Amino acid sequence: MSAGEEMMAAHQKPGAGAGEALNQMQEIQPRVGDSTRGRRFNQDRRRIEPEAGAKKDMTIFQNILFDLDGTLTDSGPGITRSVQYALGKLGIDEPDLVRLRTFVGPPLSDSFVRQYHLTTAETAKAVAYFRERYTVTGVYENALYPGITQMLKDLKAAGRHLAVASSKPEPLVLTVLEHFQIMPYFDVVCGADPAREEDGVARGSDKDIIVRRALSLLGEEDCTAACGEETAMVGDRCYDIDGAHANHVAAVGVSYGYGSREELVQAGADFVADSAEDLRRFLMDGHGVRR
Helix, strand or coil: CHHHHECCCCCCHHHCCCHHHHHHCCCCCCCCCEEEECEEEECCCCCCCCCCCCCCCCCCEEEEECCCCCCCEEEHHHHHHHHHHHHHHCCCCCCCCCCHHCCCCCHHHHHHHHHHHCCCCHHHHHHHHHHHHHHCCHHHHHCCCCCHHHHHHHHHHHCEEEEEEEEEEEHHCCCCCCCCHHHCCCCCCEEHHHHHHCCCCCCCCCHHHHHHHHHHCCCCCCCEEEHHHHHEEEEECCHHHHHHHHHCEEEEEECCHHHHHHHHHHHHCEEEEECCHHHHHHHHCCCCCCC
């Protein structure tokens, strides 16, 4: 048994009807050098075949990976207010929350360095101050985008294998999924190691590593051309598209999040959806918004 298949104790999730689903959850230990953890909930690997009469060239996505912030949830209010709080603790007055929307998506430390030119020590403090507010209040200043729950329900009912691949610290990813009661729809959840940004070092996007880790837990550790045709990574920023390309899977953008359609097209998205309903149609039966 590989390290990625070692199982830890099950976790409980609050909420009516969710206890049984969480009792099946198994924590997966990371490989040495991985910046992600990762959890697998479901071992079912049945393959979904196109229905009779479907177009011969139609691709059925067996595996679908979702970014979290800006893709499944509108997390901007909590993130921007927590960044504003952190900056204030450092003596930086930033009244414009719109200017802080760029913090949604990339690693936090990178955004502090890029936008406010903080030193490593200042960035470490900023990350700590951010979490001081975000873990208590900001994480709940959040909402599911309209249509997301129905999309997940339909995909799951159709037998697709769903995963979350987020650069958000994994404990916070789990908190959000549990809060909105959408955890049972996912076979795999991968987020970043919470310790990755505590030292204030800007390391760049780790989305390629997180996507790779999610693929491994989905049973697609060595993603071949066939795997790439049957697997999609969905996200709202260029980092998601880059992570998909690095792992040879389809790159699906959503323009309703925190990146623009132009950003997604320039990054090389294969498809761009303008709403959760567009995304649902494309992932279910190939109908969507082509870039």
